[in-house]
Amino acid sequence: xxxxxxxxxxxxxxxxxxxxxxxxIVTAIERGLVPDWKPRFAEIRRxxxxxxxxxxxxxxxxxxxxxxxxxxxxxxxxxxxxxARTDAAAQERxxxxxxVRAAITRSGLTAAQFAALVGTSASRLSTYAxxxxxxxxxxxxxxxxxxxx
Numbered sequence: 001x002x003x004x005x006x007x008x009x010x011x012x013x014x015x016x017x018x019x020x021x022x023x024x025i026v027t028a029i030e031r032g033l034v035p036d037w038k039p040r041f042a043e044i045r046r047x048x049x050x051x052x053x054x055x056x057x058x059x060x061x062x063x064x065x066x067x068x069x070x071x072x073x074x075x076x077x078x079x080x081x082x083x084a085r086t087d088a089a090a091q092e093r094x095x096x097x098x099x100v101r102a103a104i105t106r107s108g109l110t111a112a113q114f115a116a117l118v119g120t121s122a123s124r125l126s127t128y129a130x131x132x133x134x135x136x137x138x139x140x141x142x143x144x145x146x147x148x149x
Contacts (some may be wrong), residue, residue: 004028004036017043017052025055029073035071040079048084057081096140097131103143104129118142 001090004013004027011024020028028036048060060074060081104114104125115125118139127133128143135143 004032007097018050021058021136022055022058025052028060029056029059029077030071030075037076040077044077044080044084045087048081048088093131093134096134097129099140100125100128100135100143114143 006013006024006027008028009021010022012018013028013036017025025040028040040052040056043050044056047053056077060078104111105112105146107117109117111125111129112122116123118125120128120139121141124133128139130137
């Protein structure tokens with residue numbers, strides 16, 4: 001087993017992955033081993049839409065040069081990006097639902113009164129507060145204004 005090495009790339013495998021050029025990321029995917037991939041997976045989880053995830057996505061999404069199906073490593077990276085983005089979206093929806101619940105509580109009103117104040121129905125407000133539906137940005141801003149203003 002040999003350590004990951006770059007040729008013709010102005011980077012070192014020990015450098016922060018966020019500083020790696022596209023060619024270094026491709027080399028790590030195509031020639032690296034699981035220990036070499038771990039920092040890439042960690043960066044994907046940390047920033048699912050960030051530059052490293054985008055570079056990896058670009059590589060694993062392009063058609064192979066030889067027409068042969070992508071290798072398992074590319075599939076793993078593609079799945080890791082999808083999972084990280086799904087998880088991030090779920091966390092964001094949960095955060096919005098928490099903000100809606102906090103706004104209702106701060107208002108001192110009943111949910112029905114609060115819904116009427118912000119211009120929605122009690123049943124729709126309930127879907128916002130549980131996270132089943134995400135309110136528009138304008139609706140969220142309206143809910144977070146102090147009650148009555």
